[in-house]
Amino acid sequence: MKTALVFGASGQLGVPLLDRLRDDGWRVYAVSREARSEQPGLVWLQGDLARVDGVPPQVQAVFSCGPLDHFAAWYARMPLSAPRVVAFGSTSIEVKRGSADADERELAERLREAERVLFEAASARGAAATVLRPTLIYGAGRDRNLNRIAQVARRFGRVVLPRDAIGLRQPVHAHDLADAAFDCIEAEASYGRPYALPGGETLAYREMVARVLAVLEPAPRLHEVPSPVFNIVLAAAHAAGFALDFNEAAVARMRSDLVFDPADAQRDFGYSPRGFKPTAAMFP
Ligand SMILES: NC(=O)c1ccc[n+]([C@@H]2O[C@H](COP(=O)([O-])OP(=O)(O)OC[C@H]3O[C@@H](n4cnc5c(N)ncnc54)[C@H](OP(=O)(O)O)[C@@H]3O)[C@@H](O)[C@H]2O)c1
Structure with missing residues (x-):
């Protein structure tokens, strides 16, 4: 029986990955900081990445x-x-490298260094590592992106955007990412490489938000206002303690295209993400 070790197994990517592995007959050791109950073929190890006991050698x-x-x-x-290592990174490695915000630049640098460390360590022990860099993740009802917009919309009955929120986005469904992690296990072309994993549709930020609002009941309103008005609304939200991590760089990004090419992933492990069709169930 094949055995896997999965970190982040309780998260929006980990849960569907556990399903794929179970359906394929793998025995899985899954790590969580919380105590979780075992299921057939699944052993939970409690710990974090500083310390976890019981990891099989x-x-x-x-x-x-x-x-x-x-x-x-x-x-x-x-x-x-472990001959195979598959780890999720982020397209933030590219997107935030040139950010006006020092914390965002630092995140991009941390991701870059992490990829370097991972590929070096894998190669030193004769293992094959693959890094998967998703764009904005949605679909499992647990993301902090579109879910948060849906929460604001439900709470206030409206969402405010600047009129020029037309930067292109490629939201990617969590299950398509879990499939990608599973599908690349035996895809030799993916050994030792990072891949961008965008969603299957490219659309403007405002359109992405409008599609989320369209599936909510009762339907919230979308107000598109001039940038100076948006800045006033955002300052008021910050003053009231909302959207504190929605900073200047994030506002500027709504105008920028964040677009990645899935061709390498398509060629090397058949990556085929779905188009962006949100449903109400994705925003619990
Ligand atoms: N969210 C996005 O839009 C997005 C976009 C691009 C890339 N990514 C990447 O996709 C991956 C998953 O991101 P996510 O947002 O779904 O989930 P996440 O918040 O990064 O965490 C997923 C799981 O990891 C475990 N975890 C979190 N912090 C940990 C820590 N400090 N030490 C040990 N375990 C920890 C948690 O499990 P327990 O609580 O059970 O321990 C959690 O369920 C990450 O690599 C992220 O960088 C995310």
Whole structure:
């Protein structure tokens, strides 16, 4: 029986990945900071990436569906034997590299360093690592992107956007990412490489938000206002303690195209993400 170790297994990518592995007959050791109950073929190990006990010394594949920097540091210092390593990173490595915000630049640098550490450690022990960099994730009702917009819409009955929120986006469904992690296990072309994993449709930020609002009941209103008016609304929201991490750089990004090419992933492991068709169930 094939055995996998999965970090971030309780998250929006980890849960569907566990399903794929179970359906394919894998025995899985899953790590969580919380205590969780075992199921057939699934052993939960309680711990984090600083310390986790009970990790088997040898598995066929190790997956990281949580923070890449913590995972890369853990993997580099653990004598784990696993021929395959598949870890989620982020397209933020590119998007935030030139950000006006120092914290965002630091995040991009952390992701870059984490990828370097991971690929080096894997190659030093003869393992094949693949890093998957998703764009904006949605679909499992647990993301902090579109879900948060839906929460604001439900609470206030409206969402306000600047009129020029026309930067292109490629929201990607969490299940398509879990499929990608599973499908690349045996795809040799993906060994030792990072991949951008965008969603299957490219659309303007405002259109993405409008489609989310269209599935909510009762339908919230979308107000598109001149940028100076939007800035006043956002300042008022910040003063009231809302949207505090929605900073100047995030506002500027609504005008920028964040577009990535899925061609390499399509060619190497048949990546075929769905178009953006939100449903109310995705925003619980
Ligand atoms: N959200 C997005 O739109 C987005 C976009 C691009 C890339 N990504 C990448 O996709 C991956 C998943 O992101 P996510 O937003 O779905 O989930 P996440 O918040 O990064 O965490 C997923 C899981 O990782 C575990 N985890 C979180 N922080 C941890 C820590 N400090 N130490 C140990 N375990 C920790 C948690 O499990 P327990 O609570 O059970 O321990 C959680 O369920 C990450 O690599 C992220 O960088 C996300």
